[in-house]
Amino acid sequence: MTIPANSICNKTGGPADPKWLKELDLAYDETIKLLDELAACGHDYKVLECLVLRDSPEEPTWCGLSKTSGVVSMNPHKHEARAIAHELGHGFEEVWRSKPGHREIGDPMCEAIRFFVEKRLGSDKRWKPREDWTIVLDVCCHDLEKFKKELDGKIAQLARE
């Protein structure tokens, strides 16, 4: 699954690098496959309403629009295309934390999503989760099946501590 062209709003003033866009689509496709798997376990995510490309120097950002969708902003000249996985992870985390008894975990959850996507994409790139965002991965021992189980277990406990 690729991002529909009409969902990409390019405000950079120039065409985005086709190589970057290709990497973006690969990462998006793998992220949606993973999120669909998690949805099948009862953990929904928010769909990408729009991807805004801009030249601004900030980090990639996610903005939840509603209970079911959100917007991602990225700089195609500065940000790794695969960062889309982390940003879509925010939509997943927003749904997750809205469940009774759950609390905000934020970036460590999103970093876990990117980790599992990176693993599937395979890479010789040396991407590593940010060191201050590894608590979710640590709890599930970097294992997807454990992660699925922990979604309604220890991750919630950790968030409460």
Ligand SMILES: [Zn+2]
């Ligand atoms: Zn984030």
